[in-house]
Amino acid sequence: MTRIIERLSEIGGDYDVLFCDLWGCLHNGKQPYAAAVAALQEFRQGGGKVVLMTNAPRPNAYVQAQLARMGVPDDVWDLIVSSGDAAQDAMFAGAVGRRVWFIGTEKDDGFFNDIPAEWADAPPITRVPLEEAEGIVNTGPFDEMNEAPEDYRARFMLARERGLKMLCANPDVVVDMGETRIYCAGALAQFYEELGGEALYFGKPNPPIYDRARRLLGLGDQARILAIGDGINTDIRGALQEGIDALFVTGGLAAEAFGRDVESPSPDLLQEWLTHHFLDPQYSIGRLR
Template sequence: MTRIIQSLSQIGVDYDVLFCDLWGCLHNGKQPYPAAVAALQDFRHKGGQVVLMTNAPRPNQYVVAQLDRMGVPRDAWDVVVSSGDAAQEAMFSGAVGREVWHIGTAKDDGFFDDIPAEWRDAPPIRRVPLAEAEGIVATGPFEELTETPQDYHDRLIEARDRGLPLLCANPDVVVDMGETRIYCAGALAEYYEGLGGRSLYFGKPHPPIYDRARRLLELAPDARILAVGDGIFTDVKGGLEQGIDVLFVTGGLAADALGPDVENPDNSMLLDWLEGHSMTPRYSIGRLR
């Protein structure tokens, strides 16, 4: 059974490191949550380390720049690890070929253009039309505010029939941009699998992003880690599969299902909801604070 807490400080002393989600926990896509920022600053002030772990389909430097623009202070975190980092490694290694059809927006161009030092001597990755592609790289819909996975049905059927693998740079299915819910690359990858295609994943809940975080911090095997997030099938599932404790932020993606007060989830509704999803995070909290 999950334990509902009122602040991170109630349990923070029991952990050395936080693997903390961004969207829905630290910010809403437009501005940071001041209480969440303060909670991370306090955790670090008391000696903990904070990994901001995001399924953003961009290399981490672009995520850092976005956080700076939002006004998230640098003293709230130690390192940023993105799905884009882990997926980039796979793409440049040739996981879906060298000629790829890119589904995504111009804001994700850095995924292709900012080549990590270890891959600068590798054969180039070229973005080509679907008809010429050896594989697909999905960073999100072309028109993320209006499109759904079903808009790609015919093109994905063609890709499936040609046996093209799809590299998903962001396993999130949906996120909330302010008050607007938008589809992510994970929705396209799931839809492609439903059509019989093959999708490859590298962000939460899959191991590569967690392995990268541990390497960057040079964590000891016995480091006490707490995963924090609002995605039941990404943050919560990923943390549980990694064998680490999880703090579920109920006031994010699941807020509408858990009572009228986003800051304080209804206990019985929360327990029923978690049971229905077969997930048991050790802790839950309305908003990270």
């Protein structure tokens, strides 16, 4: 049964490293949560390392710039690892071919243009119309504020008939942009699979993003890691599959399921909800603080 805590400091001393989600935990898409910033700063001041692990479909440099624009201080983290980093490796390796139909917006152009040094000599990836594509690269809807997966039915059915694989650079299904809930790349990938297409995933809950974080930090098998997140099927499922302890932030995507007080989830409602999802994180907290 999950243990509900009030502050990260209650358990922080038991861990060497945090794998902390961003959206819904550290910020709301527009501004940082002051209490979460303070909690991560305190953990680092105690000697711990913080990895900001995000399903953002952009290379980590772009995530860092976005955090700076929001006003997130750079002393809350040691390393940023994004789904975009792991997915980029797969794309430049040719996982979905070299002529691709790109679903996304201009803000994700860095996924193609910021070529990692290790792929500098690789054959180029060219964005082409669907009819000419060998595969699909999906970083999210063309119009994330207004579109839903159903809007892509006709194009996805054509892609399925052509046998195109889809590289999904962000397995998240939805996120909250302030008070507005928007669909992410994961929602499009799931819909494509429902129509009979094949999708490849590289962010949480899949192993590549965790492997990258461990490798870059030089973590051994004995490192004590705590994963923090509000996505039950991404952050929490991924952590538990990796054998990592998890802290579920109930005040994020699923906040309405746990009672009226976002800061204090109902133990009974929380346990019933977790049982329904067949997951049992070691810890839960209303908001990261």
